[in-house]
Amino acid sequence: MLDKLSSLDRRWIFLAITIAVIIPFVFPLGLPIKVSQQTKQFYECIEQLPQGSVVCMSFDYGPGTRVECHPMAQAALYHLFTRRCKVIALALWPEGALFAREALREAAKETGAAEGTDYVNLGYKAGGEVVLRGAGDDLRAFFPNDIDGRSWDSIPMLKGIKGWDTIDLICAWSMGKPGVLEYVRVVGGSYHRPIITGTTAVTAPEAMPLVNSGQIEGILQGMRGASEYEVMLKRPGAAARGMDALSMAHVAIAAFIIMANVIYWLNKRRDRRNSLVGGGA
Amino acid sequence: MKREVPLIITFVAGAVMIVQFYTLPLSWLGDLFNDFFNIIVTCAYVLGAASLLIANGRKIQRQAPGWGYNAVLLLSLLATLFCGFCIFPQGGLPTDAGTPFDWIFQNVYTPMSAATYSLLAFYIASASYRAFRARSAEATILLVTAFMVMLFRIPLGELLWEQLPILHYLDIGDFIETWIIGGFNTAGQRAIMLGASVGLISVSLKILLGIERSYLGSAD
Structure with a gap:
């Protein structure tokens, strides 16, 4: 036996x-979900943003980890739009740009945010860290059009946006490389912009030293982090259902x-x- | 010359990128090399597709074992390329919602990738059953830590913990977050990151100075 x-x-x-x-x-x-300190910190980072702040949201995940990262992105977009913040979405992963479009459209439908004035999707650019470094002083040089081919100048919310210095917060949904570590190295290290992230549960331990050192100001860890965030927003979604x-x-x-x-x-x-x-x- | 030219290019590119990082007036050189990099990356996509076609085409031609899989791969590649390049509304883009390319992405690529990734859960369960044994003191520490993180960082685990006598006074979620993930894990991760960074610097220098040449391929 x-x-x-x-x-x-x-x-x-x-x-x-x-x-x-x-x-x-x-x-x-219907298990109760307790909110962790890390999630509270992430929530506070967005809560403290003044109205009209510009947030760059990087969609660096693929279909395999969509189930963990996508609910985080949807919840954060909802949070940002309800706080009247503006979102510039981009992707260092090819699939990320399409997920960004999906998440932005869903959040816009829910909150009434308008494309071009409240958010823009700049799409995918190959090159990872080099893109972040190259776009440092002039994002337009690397993203002259949005994902639908509209030129930078024709998009109202991009007026006044130059390089990373003009972005108030970086929010990276990251499942590997390139991802949040590249943002910490380039945008955090050279331009001193605050960074928050949402990672898969597997990649979270890799980011933890950067959270403890303050280089990442808030982190959502995997589906659990996403569900806690949804609970804080009083908006249970896919993550809370999946817990x-x-x-x-x-x-x-x-x-x-x-x-x-x-x-x-x-x-x-x-x-x-x-x-x-x-x-x- | 076949090896010298790539070595010179590597040295110049590396040296310029290091120098421009520390010399603000030369930062334009960094931007220039970034542009070169992006052009090369774009070309690499075309090269990658061509390489895929040639490698798989040969296997299909030779009817090598498992050539059916190569055929499926090539057909998928060509069908997706065709949809991406040829079938989309006038004035629109292939990635627009409702195009065949978008349909493939939403209904074929995304669910198949998710299904492949989710198989991991089953293999992890099977591997845990076979390999996760308390054979030694070190293995037992690893086992207990992994077990705690896995079981008590989920709502059901926390609920179970709260039923335990005396122990329930300890906030297990906070303990795991602060001590295991924020403490032991962070310390270990930092050591790994520092070690890897030193190794990376050393390998990079060896490549720039032409000591490490394996990236150039074989001598012939």
């Missing part, structure tokens, strides 16, 4: 995880780890006993 369990077919594990993820979607658990499923999946994996270790110790004890019996004989 122990041997059978220790070499359990992985398809049983897959089945258990599938069931654990599906159950909360059929029977929502039940995430909880169940984590509990299932934890249960498997406990089970595997119990089996391991039982096996070890049995082997030790067998060797003692064998030695005695």
Whole structure:
């Protein structure tokens, strides 16, 4: 029995995880979500922005991590637009520009923000860190048109925008490279602009030293961070809905780890006993 | 000359970028080299697509094992390119909502990428079951830490913790955030970042000075 369990077919594990993820979607658990200090800090960074501030939002994620980063972006856009801030969206990841368009349109529908006066999507530019460095004093040089081909001069909200110095806050949705670390190096390091970020749960530990040192002023960590932020905004969305499923999946994996270790110790004890019996004989 | 020219280009580009960073009047040189970089990156996309076509085309021609996958890849590439270059409304862009290119992105690429990434959860569960054992003191520390972060940073875990006698007085979420993630993890990450940065500087210098030449490929 122990041997059978220790070499359990992985398809049983897959089945258990599938069931654990599906159950909360059929029977929502409605678990309470506690807001962490990091999320409060992120929220405060946006709360403290004066009306009319210009925020550059960088969409640096792909479809794989959309489920974690996109709800953060939607919630932050809602927050910014309700506080009458202006948003310049750009992307260092090719897919990011299309996700930016989707998030901006949804937030605009919800808040009544207008394209061109409250927000603009400058689209994707290849080059990562080099783009950030090159656009340093003149964003227009790297983004002469928005994603729909409208020229920089024809977009009212871009009047007065030059380089990073004219941006009040950088908000980077980051799942890897290029991402928030590049913003910290270039825009934070050389232009001293405040930076906040939302990362996947996997990449958050990498950003934590920069949060502790104050180079990143606020961070949303993975889907949990997104759900906490949604709770703070009193606007539960995709992340809050997904937390039940995430909880169940984590509990299932934890249960498997406990089970595997119990089996391991039982096996070890049995082997030790067998060797003692064998030695005695 | 085949190797000397790239070495000279590398040295000049690297040296200029370092010098302009510390010399404000020469910052225009940095901008100029940034422009070169962007032109090269754009060309690299074309080169990448051509390389993909050639490498996969050869496999299909030879009917190498698994050539069907190469055919699917090439067909997908060509179909997406065709939609991106040829099918979009007059005066519009291929990325506009409702175009075939946008349809492929929204309904094929995005769900397939998400599905591939989400498979990780299943493999992590399977790998945890097989490999995450308390075999030694170090493994046990790692196991307990990972277990705590995984279980008690989710609402269900916090709820479970609150049912524990005495222990529930400790705010487990705050403990994990402050001590495990903000303390031990940050210390470790800093060490890794510093080590990696020193290594990066050393490798960069070796490349600029022509000591490290593996990026040039083989000698022939």
